[in-house]
Amino acid sequence: MDITFLQWNIWYDEDIQKVASFLLDNKADIICLQELSYNNPEQAHPDGPPYIAEQLGYTYYVKKLHPYEVQGQTVTTANGIFSKYPIKSCRFIWVNEPTGVGGFADEYRAYLEVVLDIEGKEVTVGTVHMSYTDRFQVTERKHQETDKLVAELKKQKSNFIFSGDLNVTPDSYTVKSINELLNNAGPPINEKTWTTKPFSYNGFEETKRKWRLDYIFTSKDVRVLKAKIEETSASDHLPISATVRFSK
Numbered sequence: 001m002d003i004t005f006l007q008w009n010i011w012y013d014e015d016i017q018k019v020a021s022f023l024l025d026n027k028a029d030i031i032c033l034q035e036l037s038y039n040n041p042e043q044a045h046p047d048g049p050p051y052i053a054e055q056l057g058y059t060y061y062v063k064k065l066h067p068y069e070v071q072g073q074t075v076t077t078a079n080g081i082f083s084k085y086p087i088k089s090c091r092f093i094w095v096n097e098p099t100g101v102g103g104f105a106d107e108y109r110a111y112l113e114v115v116l117d118i119e120g121k122e123v124t125v126g127t128v129h130m131s132y133t134d135r136f137q138v139t140e141r142k143h144q145e146t147d148k149l150v151a152e153l154k155k156q157k158s159n160f161i162f163s164g165d166l167n168v169t170p171d172s173y174t175v176k177s178i179n180e181l182l183n184n185a186g187p188p189i190n191e192k193t194w195t196t197k198p199f200s201y202n203g204f205e206e207t208k209r210k211w212r213l214d215y216i217f218t219s220k221d222v223r224v225l226k227a228k229i230e231e232t233s234a235s236d237h238l239p240i241s242a243t244v245r246f247s248k
Helices: 016-025 048-056 140-153 173-179
Strands: 002-009 030-038 059-070 073-083 087-096 109-118 121-129 160-165 199-201 204-206 214-218 223-229 240-245
Touching (some): 016 048, 048 059, 048 073, 059 087, 059 109, 073 109, 073 121, 109 140, 140 173, 173 214
Parallel strands (some): 002 030
């Protein structure tokens, strides 16, 4: 049983219609997205997740995360899993919660998970958008966030796909910890996913694509047939696609 999969941080500032157009042109069976938004006055379709699901004709599970203000309105970010297959169950846990210190590292971050019914076989899919830390360093707080995430990943032994924008480099504690449990689906780590647009925050500036922040992993029983980084002008991250095979 071969399944196509796509991982993508769509960038909260990107036109959701451009995102939908790319997803329709590169339609995967299962899609994990980060930086979706609800009630966004700058979008032609203010609630991104239902719009994406309607365009694809897919079922979906979304977890709303942290709010921010746009034109005097409260916008809420979200992560989502979209699937052409039925969702049997879903859940989430917080891997990071605000403590009041402020900044990107002090926001709600959630691991969300669905169990799909794929032609009678149960397949579990998880995704996360981990906290941003200055220059993608693994701080003590990011270390704790990683440990919370890994505790959830340990629960999955088979028929499992996990993806996300981890906001860390391949040699980090985070990626090494996940690699102890799951196989990296590829493509090779020298292929970069960020950034395609200028980035500037707190003295850190980047204008070139020279960072790998986005990943797909599978349980060890899942065979990866191919994986590649897709090209698109939508978002500051590039999507990763993969074709995987589950045992019958």
